[in-house]
Amino acid sequence: MDLNLSAAQAAVEEFGLRDVASGTSVSEVAAASGTRAVVNVTVSAAHHPVNVEAMFVGLPVLCEKPVAPTVAEGLSLAAAAEVSGQLLMISQSRRYFQGLTQLKALTAELGDIGVVTTEFFKAPHVGGFREEMAHVLLVDMAIHQFDAVWFLLDQDPVSVYCDEFNPSWSWYDGAAAATAVFQMSGGTRYVYTGSWCADGLETPWNGSWRMNGAGASAAWEPVAELLSGAASVSAVSHQPSCGWPGPSTTMLAIRPWIPVMFTLDPHRVGGLQRAWTARARSES
The missing domain is CATH 3.30.360.10 (Dihydrodipicolinate Reductase; domain 2)
Known part of the structure; x- marks a missing residue:
């Protein structure tokens, strides 16, 4: 998934992949591919909308740090995980x-x-x-x-x-x-x-x-x-x-x-x- 669909398609071609669904939204790609989980490596400003969309279509999320650029967005994501019943995990690999x-x-x-x-x-x-x-x-x-x-x-x-x-x-x-x-x-x-x-x-x-x-x-x-x-x-x-x-x-x-x-x-x-x-x- 990428807001720049041509960039997503170029990545698919670069790695020689076939039959890979691409789109500009999580729900679109999930519906086309049977996705079971989301790995969110978008820029930090996009963490909140991508994570919320993923959780409310029933997908657990592993998200790149930080959880969000503001405390308010971080608390909102915690609430979205609780309401949706989906796992939201933040990658802090170090x-x-x-x-x-x-x-x-x-x-x-x-x-x-x-x-x-x-x-x-x-x-x-x-x-x-x-x-x-x-x-x-x-x-x-x-x-x-x-x-x-x-x-x-x-x-x-x-x-x-x-x-x-x-x-x-x-x-x-x-x-x-x-x-x-x-x-x-x-x-x-x-x-x-x-x-x-x-x-x-x-x-x-x-x-x-x-x-x-x-x-x-x-x-x-x-x-x-x-x-x-x-x-x-x-x-x-x-x-x-x-x-x-x-x-x-x-x-x-x-x-x-x-x-x-x-x-x-x-x-x-x-x-x-x-x-x-x-x-x-x-x-x-």
């Missing part, structure tokens, strides 16, 4: 990356979590509708990290302050940079800083993560994970750089391909220093 799952598994080692930070700096020239979006970084990209921290902490956001802007050299029409500070339900603060027009010193697509807890800190730098799906869990003892003696600070690190050492603070385990290496098994 939460299933192995490194993030491993980081979540290590949070118990950190104690109470005070602060989680994500830095995201990329400079893609993607063209098309994204370069015309009003809130391109927040709506199209930062939503991945916001969902990931929700999964990571098992805490709900209760308040947020956000400052978004568009740098003078940006090639986007809308705001391509932002800093947001979330207060989570458990008291943790989540700080996101990002830019989609940051040439040089770019971060991974999933961002650079740091968690600070009462007993230790953790970092996730998912350098190769988008390509491989594999990551290593590793950790190192980080000694204070100052000259006076004191307990070691434990840093847990998650980096693809790099196994390192994890040392517990000897003052926390009765003077017995324990160390081991840990490396995650790659998932197929």
